[in-house]
Amino acid sequence: MPSSPDLYAFVRGELVPLTHAYLHVSDLAIQRGYGVFDYFRIHETQPLFVEDHLDRFYESARLMQLDVPMSREALRETVLELAQRNNLELSGIKLLLTGGYSTDGYTPVPEQASLVMIQQPLTMVEQSVVDRGIRIMSHEYVREVARAKTINYTMGIRLLQRLRELGLDDVLYHQQGVVSEFPRSNFFIVRQDNTVVTPAQDMLFGITRKKVLQLASQQYPVEEGVVTLHDVWQAKEAFLTNTTKRLLPVVELDGQPIGTGKPGEVTLSLLAAFQELEQAALAKASVV
Template sequence: MAYCYFKGEVVDESKASISIHNVGVQRGFGIFDLFRGRQGKPVFMEDHLDRFDRSQQFLGLDWLIEKEEIREAVDALQRKNRFKESAFKLMLLGDGSETEKTLKPFFYITNSDLSNHKNPDSAAIILHEYLREYPEIKSINYLTSNYLHRKRMKANAIDIIYHKDGFISEASRSNVFVVRDGEMITPKGNILAGITRKNILSIANDITKIHVQELSLADFKSADEIFITSTLKEVLPIIEVDGVKVGDGRIGSISTQVIKRFSDHLHQ
């Protein structure tokens, strides 16, 4: 059993329900954000709240969910669920009908136990030509990612890397870094500004030079190392792309250094 924040109250998840007529559900009109709780404390919460705020402003609903309400709700859930390792997912859907002039926000927070969550040491990915609509916001539109689920599972891949017109943008649920000639590159445009990515750019710039720029598909495929970053995956080395080894097929030295640096940063 877990508790969630729903309609302004902390309630048992089994007591929470959404109308089948909700426009967010019917039309996929909504945004979300997700951050972790470690040892009873939220991690990078303020960065996530800033991004959530930008996303909800984009929706143009009747009013905004205030950060203080979210902070208080997260604190209440942490005390109620008492998970040492967890994920907080903020969900915001448009509520109302398409005939109304404006839509009001339908907001809730789930809190999931991550005590058994463990990332693999490395993983494979697949490529797909696609550019997300409104990539700067964390939309609930995962149609393409879900459409490719069977293909991803068949390839035993952890994620899908998107590219368009010969350039890499992001993974379906992660940001992308490559290492070429001893230096890191991460795509600049058409991406969601990941919080883990933001921290890597801040704390790992003395490991090697980091370039935030366009990344061609050709340069991606010939990279010496690749890793992806996200809240749940953290820093995950990629050793295979579409069945082809990255470099020598092993975790690279720079990826190893970034993993350690990020881990140290989390436990400061």
């Protein structure tokens, strides 16, 4: 991550210039890749859906047996302080919690846990990508402790070269043909009868996923359950959801088109509804 002398980060209890934001080599994030994180957008100085993200951050910490060394109220206040200090128009803040400084490089020491906040400018996905949709491949893999948002992205990073070689955009995980998630996104299909369906096992509960399920239920039948690769190829539409991409149409899987091979009307209608929800949430937060 490029360091800027104009930006600040929060590291182990202190706001410091990003150029001075470091952890000791004994930290378990470095030694063993042990930690959790969360990430949310900041519009000017206002975080989007911050309470949902804090819920998930604390739940990830619980699942990984890590104690957040700060109360929820103090954590929220520090997020706002960092956003105000950096004063970026559009950005993302990443909350990181690691096993901390360990004397043996293996055993977490609760009082040495490392809480880090990093803020960086953010560029949202271009409209041209939404207009054409993305092409993906499948790969058999299930993340360990899938309900936790851990810092272990080894498989996704290993597959980047394969994606480049094939000219594809992302990889969809499955186990014996049962779909779960992307490395950084949730997955949805739209059946021929306009039922909106998303996997319910071996995946992370995304915040955008949660909001889209609420929006979809107001217009279409909705299901959380088993989705197979066969279901994807038989679907009318497919799309992914995450913080920086909102909803992004998926038009091809493993060389086979999904539906018409173009972004579908249900996907685009939900994208429009989600953007309206964002604006309403930000407007409400700004007057609190």
